[in-house]
Amino acid sequence: MFGTWKLSFGFYLIVASCLLVITPASAYPHVLPAPAIGGPTGLARIPSADILPYKNYNVGMDYGVTLSSGTGTGTNESVLYYKMNLGTFHGIEVGVVGGKDGNSDKLREGVFVNLKLSLSSGDESYPLLLALGVENLFSYTKTDVYMVATKYFKQGPKLTFGFMADFPNYKFRPLGMLGLELAIADNLFLLGDLMAGETLFQVNAGCRFYITPIFSVNLTGLNVLDGTQVKDQRTALLGFSWANPF
Numbered sequence: 537m538f539g540t541w542k543l544s545f546g547f548y549l550i551v552a553s554c555l556l557v558i559t560p561a562s563a564y565p566h567v568l569p570a571p572a573i574g575g576p577t578g579l580a581r582i583p584s585a586d587i588l589p590y591k592n593y594n595v596g597m598d599y600g601v602t603l604s605s606g607t608g609t610g611t612n613e614s615v616l617y618y619k620m621n622l623g624t625f626h627g628i629e630v631g632v633v634g635g636k637d638g639n640s641d642k643l644r645e646g647v648f649v650n651l652k653l654s655l656s657s658g659d660e661s662y663p664l665l666l667a668l669g670v671e672n673l674f675s676y677t678k679t680d681v682y683m684v685a686t687k688y689f690k691q692g693p694k695l696t697f698g699f700m701a702d703f704p705n706y707k708f709r710p711l712g713m714l715g716l717e718l719a720i721a722d723n724l725f726l727l728g729d730l731m732a733g734e735t736l737f738q739v740n741a742g743c744r745f746y747i748t749p750i751f752s753v754n755l756t757g758l759n760v761l762d763g764t765q766v767k768d769q770r771t772a773l774l775g776f777s778w779a780n781p782f
Contacts, residue, residue, distance in 0.1 A: 566749060567723075567746050567749045567750070567752070568588070568589075568592065568594065568749065568750055568779040568780075569584070569586040569587070569588060569594075570594065570596065570744060570752050570754065570777035570779075571594060571596045571619050571621055571631070571777055572584075573598060573617055573740075573756055573758065573773065574633065574650075574671050574672075575617075575619040575621070575631050575632070575633030575648075575650045575671065575672075576621065576629065576631060576650045576652050576669060576671065577594075577621060577629065577652075578696070578715075579696060579715040579716075579717060579727045579728070579729040579740075579742070580715075580727045580728065580729050580740040580741055580742035580756050580757070580758070581729055581731070581738075581740040581756075581758060581768070582682075582684070582696065582698075582700070582713045582715050582729045582731060582740075583652065583667075583669055583671070583682060583684055584665075584667075584684060584686045584694070584696045584715070584717075585654070585656075585665035585666055585667040585684050585685055585686035585696065585698075586665060586667075586686060587623065587627060587628070587629045587652060587654045587665075587667065588621055588622065588623035588629050588779075589623050590623045590624075590625065590626050591623060592622075592623045592779060592780055593620065593621060593622040593623065593779070593780060594620065594621050594777055594778060594779040594780070595618075595619070595620045595777070595778055595781060596617075596618070596619050596620075596754075596775060596776060596777040596778070597616070597617065597618045597619075597775050597776060598616070598617045598618075598754065598756060598773040598774065598775030599614070599615070599616050599773065599774060599775060600614070600615050600756070600771050600772050600773030600774060600775075601613065601614055601615065601771065601772060602615060602769045602770065602771050603762075603769075603770045603771065603772060614636075615635065615636065615771060615773070616635050616636040617633065617634075617635040617773070617775070618633070618634055618635060619631060619632065619633040619634075619650075620632055621650070627653065627654035628651075628652070628653055628654070629650075629651070629652040629653075629654075630649070630650070630651055630652075631649070631650040631651075631652075632647055632648065632649055632650070633647070633648055633650060633671075633672065634646070634647035634648070646674070646675065648671075648672040648673055648674055648675050648678065648679075649672075649673040649674060650669065650670070650671050650672070650673070651669055651670050651673065652667050652668070652669035653667060653668050653669065654666070654667050655667060655668065661688075661690075662687075662688045662689060662690055663687075663688055664685060664686070664687045664688075665685065665686045665687075665688075666683075666684075666685050667683070667684055667685075667686075668681075668682070668683050669681070669682050669683075669684070670682075677704075678702075679702070679703065680700055680701060680702035680703070681700070681701050682698060682699060682700040682701070682713070683698050683699050684696060684697070684698030684699075684713065685697055685698055692718070692719045693716060693717065693718050693719070694716070694717040695715075695716055696713070696714070696715040696716070696717070696729070697712075697713060697714050697715070698712075698713045699711070699712060699713065700712075700713050700731065702767075709733060709734075709735065709736070710733055710734075711731050711732065711733040711736060712731070712732050712733065713729065713730070713731055714729065714730055714732075715727070715728060715729030715730070716728050716729070723745060723746040723747075724743070724744070724745050724746070725743070725744045725745075725746075726741075726742075726743055727740075727741065727742040727743065727744060727756075728740070728741050728742075731767065735765055736765050736766060736767065737763055737765065737766070738758075738759050738761075738763055738766040738767055738768065739759070739760050739761045739763075740756070740757060740758050740759065740760060740768075741756075741757045741760050742754060742755055742756040742757065743755040744777075750778065750779040750780055750781075751776065751777070751778050751779070752776065752777045752778075753774075753775075753776055754773075754774070754775045754776060754777060755772075755773070755774060756771075756772075756773040756774075756775070757770075757771070757772055757773075758770065758771040758773070759771065
């Protein structure tokens with residue numbers, strides 16, 4: 537209970553700090569893509585079509601707790617995600633993701649590989665990016681494949697949409713993805729995304745505050761509507777992303 541209270545206090549403290557620093561200044565006109573919770577560069581939960589530039593890399597970590605449902609059932613358990621991505625070739629991003637679920641000291645099923653291949657150059661000012669990818673490669677239960685597009689708009693937002701397929705109980709399950717990244721200031725971004733299918737609907741949200749163009753503090757809420765047919769439990773996480781730290 538004390539750990540949950542500390543995380544909640546830190547969550548609201550960072551939100552308040554973000555609100556205090558919202559300004560129209562242009563201190564950071566460009567930031568490097570940051571990883572989603574699942575590992576690849578993206579929004580709160582879903583991947584985007586952004587690719588880390590060649591010879592760049594990022595690392596990230598998120599710590600949080602699962603939250604009891606509105607019915608009062610369930611328990612609060614700690615979760616931990618850690619990931620790293622590398623722009624290995626022009627238009628190819630390779631990464632790994634791992635973590636810990638529950639209050640035990642045991643790690644998850646394993647450390648898995650993420651792959652993303654860009655299908656567009658993105659050389660124009662406001663591009664439409666396309667990418668194919670796979671998450672959690674070599675996992676028995678968490679592997680999924682996706683095709684995603686990200687559109688940059690002149691006014692600032694980025695719209696991401698696409699298709700994902702996973703394989704629960706060894707059955708093919710198609711899902712649609714939709715997400716929006718909104719720049720409130722040059723160093724503060726609000727994130728929202730959803731995954732929807734015949735048997736699944738999940739909404740996620742987040743906030744990404746760049747202290748520098750390569751280091752961000754991230755707040756993420758998974759399954760914020762507390763649905764039952766979802767990929768993730770309702771979870772609040774606080775973490776960071778750091779590009780090219782060494």
